Amino acid sequence: MTPPTPVTADPFAPATLGPVTLRNRLIKCATFEGRTPDALVTDDLIDFHREVAAGGVGMSTVAYCAVAPEGRTDRHQIWMRPEAMDGLEQLTAAIHSEGALAAAQLGHAGAVANSVSNRKAALGPGRIPAPMGMSLTHKVDSDDIARITRNFAEAAKIAVDCGFDGLEVHCGHNYLLSSFLSPLLNHRRDGYGGSLEGRARLAREVLEAVRNAVGDQAAVWTKLNMFDGVGRPGPGRGGKPWSGFNVDAACATAQLFEADGHLDAIEPTAGSSLLNPMYLFHGDAPRKEFADAFHGPMRTGIRVGGPIFLKHYKYRDAYLLPLARELRKAVSLPLILLGGITDRASIQTALDEGFDFVAMGRALLREPDLPLSIQNDPSTVSRCVHCNLCMPSIYSTTRCPIRDGEVPDPLSPAGQRN
Incomplete structure (x- = not known):
């Protein structure tokens, strides 16, 4: 395999993503802000x-x-409709005023949706558990598929009309499109199940619809799971697949997406909001705090099942890089490396290995000005300690409890930056 070509020596130089140009190669990744x-x-x-x-x-x-009211994890999330446009326009204008571009993550939560909160049935490729609403999903039929595909296209057009420069189509974490990809969750026998090509059909049709809706008015990429965190990430023994979506299937899916020609990039991700959320995040698993964010049976369920559902994975910088390397070998599309990007060294490692952009999440909750700090002083070390206490805060207002003074800062005072 030919080694990847390094992208650039300067991550803070302007960079092109499809039809748009960013002032640098650092992207604030999608995190629900509550x-x-x-x-x-x-x-x-x-x-x-x-x-x-x-x-x-x-x-x-x-x-x-x-993209639809039933596609929210709960009723408090934005869904793309005319009533939302005034606010979205103000939001993109504010981002642009600071010199950055604005992207919208478009998605349908599928089985991750809370049917009780939304007052609408959660959707899935079949009748699978929807734990947030303590129910089973409605199996989408051909009419649902046509509507959902249309919803994605309409949401994309609304986003562009409101000033968004980029569109990220969510195809990870076992949200709806990702659940169709999973052989564990998708047992359909029609054209949207069975082989990988069948399981990828809905995602491919959605990506085509989004691109047709916006043309070259915005960059379009997808957040694609490399591994659901169920089974093992590699191939199964004796040619038999493991139960979850794995990196080999992800590489084959990415090649299908690339051949279709509708994407400007792929953002590799991992984990399952249904089955194994901590595989995406790594670091501490704040089980007590997660349980405390809920009431009634959900709180009890998390307290009892926390050690199984909220597993601990040791944190290290650029922790998704080993899986993402396989995707880098499989396609020539630009890739956005996510997961443990916190300093100049991890940024440079990504670029040296052929990744075109990097995405930051938790580190920006701790320090929104971290990119400028790194640019001004390459020796800057992030103050994020990967405690993941920000994760349960999504059910109220997403924040870093350390930054807000709700819990002691383990780096203070010795680790404080001036």
Whole structure:
């Protein structure tokens, strides 16, 4: 295999992603901010992204922008509709005013949706558990598939009309498109199941619809699972597949996407919001805090099942790189490396290995100005300690509890930056 070609020596130089140019190669990744209580943009959400944009990223990604009301993890999330447009326009204008571009993560939560909160059935490739609503999903039929594909296209057009420069189509974490890809979750016998080509059909049709809706008005990429965190990431023994979506299937899917020609990039990700969420995050598993974020049976269930559902994975910088390397070998599309990007060394490692952009999440919750700090002082070390206490905060207002003074800072005072 030919080694990847290094992308650039300077991650802070302008870089092109499809039809748009970012001021650098750093992207604020999609993280639900919990600042939309009425499913509409608020001043709080605008201030959040303005601060991140002012902190030096090249692009800030707004999440979660559901394409349909039943596609939200709960009713407080934005769903893309005409009533949301005024706020979305104000949001993109605020991001642009700080010199960054704005991206919208478009998705349908599928079985991860809370049917009780949404007052609509969660959807899946079949009748599978939807734990947030303590129910089973409705198996989507051909009419549902046509509507959902149309919903993605309409949401994409709304996003572009509101000033978004990039669109990330969510195909990870066992949300709807990802659940169709999973052989564990998708047992359909029609054209949307069975072989990998069948299981990838819905995602491919959605990506085509999104691209047709926006043309070259925005960059389009997908967040694609490399491994669901179920079974093992490699091939099965004796040619038999493991139960979850693995890296070999991800590489084959990425090749299908590339051949279709609708994408400007892929952002590799991992883990399952249904089955194994901590595989994406690595670091501490705050089981008590997760349980405390819920009430009733859900709280009890998390307390009892936490050690199984919220597993601990040791943190290391660029922890998704070993899997992402396989995807880098499989396709020539630009790739955005996610997972443990916290300093100049991890950024440079990604670029040296042929990744075109990097995405930051938790580190920006701790320090929104981390990109500028790294640019001004390459020896800068992130103050994120990977405690993951920010994760349970998504059910109220997504934040770093250490930054907000809710818990002691383990780096203070010796680790404080001046």
